[in-house]
Amino acid sequence: MDSIEAFQRRRMALYGWMLATPALILLTLFAFTPTVTTLWQSLFSRGTARRPQQFIGLDNYAALINDPVFWQVATNNLIYAAATIPVSIALALIMALWANARIPARGVVRAAYFTPTMLPMIAAANLWLFFYTPGLGVIDRIAALFGIGATNWLGQPDTALAAVIIVTIWKEAGFFMIFYLAALQTIPPDLREAAIMEGAGRWTYARRILLPLLMPTTLFILVNALINSVKLIDHLFILTKGGPNNASKLLLYWIWETAFAYFDRPMAAALTVMVLIVLGIVAVIQFRALERRIHYR
Amino acid sequence: MSNAALPGLERLLNMPEAMRPTPLIRLDSVSKRWGESVGVDAVDLEIHEGAFVVLLGPSGCGKSTTLRLIAGLETPDRGRVFIRDADVTARAPAGRGLSMVFQSYALFPHLTVRDNITFGVRVRGLPKATIAERLGRAVAMTGLEGLEARKPSELSGGQRQRVALARAIVAGHPICLMDEPLSNLDAKLRHSVRQEIRALQRNLGMTVVYVTHDQTEAMGMADRIVLMDRGRIAQAGTPEDLYLAPASMFVAGFIGSPPMNMIGAVHVPPALRFGILERDFGGDWVIGVRPENLEITAGGDDGLPVRIRDVEYLGAETLVYAESAAGPLIARSPGPLPPLSGGGASARWAGTAQHVFDSTTGRRLEPAPAIRSSRGTVPIPPADQPRDAAGHRWCNAHGGL
Ligand SMILES: Nc1ncnc2c1ncn2[C@@H]1O[C@H](COP(=O)(O)OP(=O)(O)O)[C@@H](O)[C@H]1O
Ligand SMILES: [Mg+2]
Numbered sequence: 043m044d045s046i047e048a049f050q051r052r053r054m055a056l057y058g059w060m061l062a063t064p065a066l067i068l069l070t071l072f073a074f075t076p077t078v079t080t081l082w083q084s085l086f087s088r089g090t091a092r093r094p095q096q097f098i099g100l101d102n103y104a105a106l107i108n109d110p111v112f113w114q115v116a117t118n119n120l121i122y123a124a125a126t127i128p129v130s131i132a133l134a135l136i137m138a139l140w141a142n143a144r145i146p147a148r149g150v151v152r153a154a155y156f157t158p159t160m161l162p163m164i165a166a167a168n169l170w171l172f173f174y175t176p177g178l179g180v181i182d183r184i185a186a187l188f189g190i191g192a193t194n195w196l197g198q199p200d201t202a203l204a205a206v207i208i209v210t211i212w213k214e215a216g217f218f219m220i221f222y223l224a225a226l227q228t229i230p231p232d233l234r235e236a237a238i239m240e241g242a243g244r245w246t247y248a249r250r251i252l253l254p255l256l257m258p259t260t261l262f263i264l265v266n267a268l269i270n271s272v273k274l275i276d277h278l279f280i281l282t283k284g285g286p287n288n289a290s291k292l293l294l295y296w297i298w299e300t301a302f303a304y305f306d307r308p309m310a311a312a313l314t315v316m317v318l319i320v321l322g323i324v325a326v327i328q329f330r331a332l333e334r335r336i337h338y339r
Numbered sequence: 340m341s342n343a344a345l346p347g348l349e350r351l352l353n354m355p356e357a358m359r360p361t362p363l364i365r366l367d368s369v370s371k372r373w374g375e376s377v378g379v380d381a382v383d384l385e386i387h388e389g390a391f392v393v394l395l396g397p398s399g400c401g402k403s404t405t406l407r408l409i410a411g412l413e414t415p416d417r418g419r420v421f422i423r424d425a426d427v428t429a430r431a432p433a434g435r436g437l438s439m440v441f442q443s444y445a446l447f448p449h450l451t452v453r454d455n456i457t458f459g460v461r462v463r464g465l466p467k468a469t470i471a472e473r474l475g476r477a478v479a480m481t482g483l484e485g486l487e488a489r490k491p492s493e494l495s496g497g498q499r500q501r502v503a504l505a506r507a508i509v510a511g512h513p514i515c516l517m518d519e520p521l522s523n524l525d526a527k528l529r530h531s532v533r534q535e536i537r538a539l540q541r542n543l544g545m546t547v548v549y550v551t552h553d554q555t556e557a558m559g560m561a562d563r564i565v566l567m568d569r570g571r572i573a574q575a576g577t578p579e580d581l582y583l584a585p586a587s588m589f590v591a592g593f594i595g596s597p598p599m600n601m602i603g604a605v606h607v608p609p610a611l612r613f614g615i616l617e618r619d620f621g622g623d624w625v626i627g628v629r630p631e632n633l634e635i636t637a638g639g640d641d642g643l644p645v646r647i648r649d650v651e652y653l654g655a656e657t658l659v660y661a662e663s664a665a666g667p668l669i670a671r672s673p674g675p676l677p678p679l680s681g682g683g684a685s686a687r688w689a690g691t692a693q694h695v696f697d698s699t700t701g702r703r704l705e706p707a708p709a710i711r712s713s714r715g716t717v718p719i720p721p722a723d724q725p726r727d728a729a730g731h732r733w734c735n736a737h738g739g740l
Binding site: 230232233235236237238239240241242246250251254255 | 410412431432433437438439441443445446447448449458459462463506510
């Protein structure tokens, strides 16, 4: 008896490993190996023609921490995340509720909200140049009607980051709306009617029933928005190139600059490692803290 | 239900018409349509306090629409809705003082049983002590003790149904609307919950408007049945009224199982034309006979010749399936039958058991005969005469939350 049971268990373990193998191979090739390589590379100095690379331990990290640009870029990215994540999620929810209601031309409304998502980020950025161009752009034309002078939205440190943030929100909200829309359509209309019969107003229904039922979707969107707040930098290439004076520079853009414009690969590797660590911690916190408070059906 | 238990009821029924209390719920020629599809069409309905009223009819006949119009979840295109003499046509559902049990139960999946039941009273801001007291009572009444902390997904179908009931009880409203509350339960459970709902309604003195498509459920539970057909009321009355004096062929066919036998006039032998030829009905007519009033005997006498196809012995009763020139017939007799040969037999019925309908309009032609029921001979008034008040059974209305 025992040996049969042990045999069965070994067979199941074998199946398990066999099923996991393709994913393991791919992950090793394309995720684990590059991560370890990056980590290893960040421990070396930048090699030049005269001075070859040498092992310098954590010196790259020390240099980063002492670099004021690092702190500025990190702050920029924090502001970028703190603005784009909540605003785009809130907008997405409002748009989804609107597009889910019984309104005329519902299809048109949904398509209109979703269009920005289908545009490539570079195209979207080009589009927004038409809004932001000083003097000629749509925003300044409208401002001129009210007698306000031209503003260089992308060219001054005070407004550059905000201008970039607005483009990101515009791009993301429509995408997230689709997820909320799908989730809203799985909520039976009976629930709303039951709540109304029980005396709940629109706001009470939203807060006590709708939002809790949308929590799994919100978590999913939150993770996506967080990833995007690090990942989504394409528009910087068109709009500001991180300037002026680093005012709109984000971490990933700076990593790209360090690696491919200044050719300081080890420093870029050190930066990458730091981003990886921060993202890893955030992911763990998110799933641990939120998972417990979410009702999955 | 014996009349001795209801001294007040006797007095109410003997009151002159004008002195009787006004109905609790009144629909005044209410219509609702969506484009081409008709929800309800000019429905007039009166529901008295403490009554258990069942809206019955085939799928799509407008039962749910009627219920939702009372609830305020739909607004009528035409007509008015009154509750306690107040015109509530434009009033929001929450302001009408009624609770509702949905077919799907509509429990909030993320809330515990306790929070589901008390959702409404918490929203309305009732004092904590009151909520706790009502919760305790509702939970005890519906037998949900010990399940208060569970989520709906951790309950069986029957338990979920009880939570929905408890939510309606806790609200403390005098009116409860139920839309096919038993349709998601298995047959055995359905039978016991049926009685529990009836007992709850009696104990709380609630007025219940109950939707179902199941005529046995309606017959068993209702003080009053409102049978609907394609958005209109086909007949309203006590279960006895509908069974003993159906106002149309539709009612006759819908109420009773197996359904009433319909026999075209040309096939009725002279010996069974009880008083019909003498009176001129003008046009074609159809004789309806309930299976229990149809007697099939061997031998060729002056009855309707039939050929016996099958005999089903069901213990308490036996069903005989026969073929005749007028189509298939079903007869029901109590207990086992002496063996009938498959050959020549004939069907007969008593003159008092026949229902006569106009075959083109489907309307009842003849005033209902006095029919021997289990309670003795009951004279039935003509079907086309309104007989709301007299035909209406009342219910004791003491207690209440
Ligand atoms: N929201 C709606 N939109 C369009 N037609 C509807 C709607 N609700 C009900 N109907 C129509 O009204 C008729 C009555 O429906 P309903 O009252 O739900 O019937 P039931 O007696 O089965 O409960 C049906 O023909 C149905 O198609
Ligand atoms: Mg229905």
